[in-house]
């Protein structure tokens with residue numbers, strides 16, 4: 001057959017692993033493979049139940065073009081694939097080649113904007129819209145209303161005298177490069193520790209979906225605060241696979257209402273923004289515990305209406321123009337709407353029309369690929385002037401919050 005070609009290709013591969021579609025009779029089959037090809041150095045045969053091609057469809061494996069069809073005594077045809085582990089640079093290149101998709105387009109677009117757009121800057125241009133308390137952040141939360149602290153991306157701390165909630169806490173920002181190439185996320189435990197020193201208390205963490213920029217830091221914060229996670233079943237599975245006990249998690253789906261101390265939380269349906277027509281990192285769970293950024297999959301996206309301190313706050317992480325949100329006919333005091341991408345920017349007007357909030361706080365519009373300690377800078381994808389125009393066509397008051405500067409919604 002293609003024996004000679006196979007041999008030469010095989011000799012080029014290093015750290016070879018063989019994978020055989022062998023539901024049964026694996027030992028016999030491997031023996032036959034050894035007979036067919038000389039055993040490669042440092043190789044092992046791994047028979048895999050229900051082997052699929054996609055098993056090795058990950059960038060760090062390069063699968064050789066070699067595909068030998070083996071005929072077993074029973075006459076069944078088996079496919080043999082030979083894969084080699086690749087060095088980092090090769091896997092990055094392979095990932096680039098395979099993922100001429102959403103993330104790569106994002107990186108190209110980001111680069112384009114970064115080069116061509118005028119420096120977008122931070123909030124200084126819009127200082128008249130920025131709200132902040134005059135009282136120091138270390139003081140106790142006010143008796144009335146909700147103190148809100150923005151932690152960047154879509155992360156918020158909501159405090160009343162008796163209840164403390166976090167939404168989508170995210171300190172360990174990953175670079176766009178790391179995101180686009182689906183590498184392993186790098187934790188920023190130093191930032192988390194610094195934050196928890198000043199804010200050791202949290203009753204619950206609410207998470208809108210399973211992406212790294214919403215869920216990645218939750219396990220660490222759950223462990224250190226003893227808070228309970230309220231999130232989709234997918235997000236809960238991701239977090240539990242990292243050792244958080246089930247007693248600390250509460251999987252929820254849209255339609256649920258639950259209470260945490262003196263807060264009532266309504267879980268609402270939501271849609272994730274599309275980037276170039278697709279939701280990034282979507283689909284079923286890939287790997288538990290998660291290893292790469294792409295293992296943190298969306299799950300069922302959620303939005304929340306939080307009632308606490310006598311106020312009603314709607315929060316999502318983004319959306320689409322056809323999103324329908326039920327408020328039981330009552331307007332909310334504050335709508336926090338993610339506006340990271342075109343979908344969600346176009347959704348601002350319909351959301352404001354449905355929610356009729358007193359205040360509208362656009363969210364997830366900062367450059368969350370930069371380290372958090374570098375401060376607020378607009379994300380090049382976003383279009384704050386369009387967001388502002390949508391707000392001015394509504395009866396809601398547009399406000400902005402800066403990182404770590406609390407503001408009390410009264």
Ligand SMILES: [Zn+2]
Pocket residue numbers: 209211272
């Ligand atoms: Zn997301």
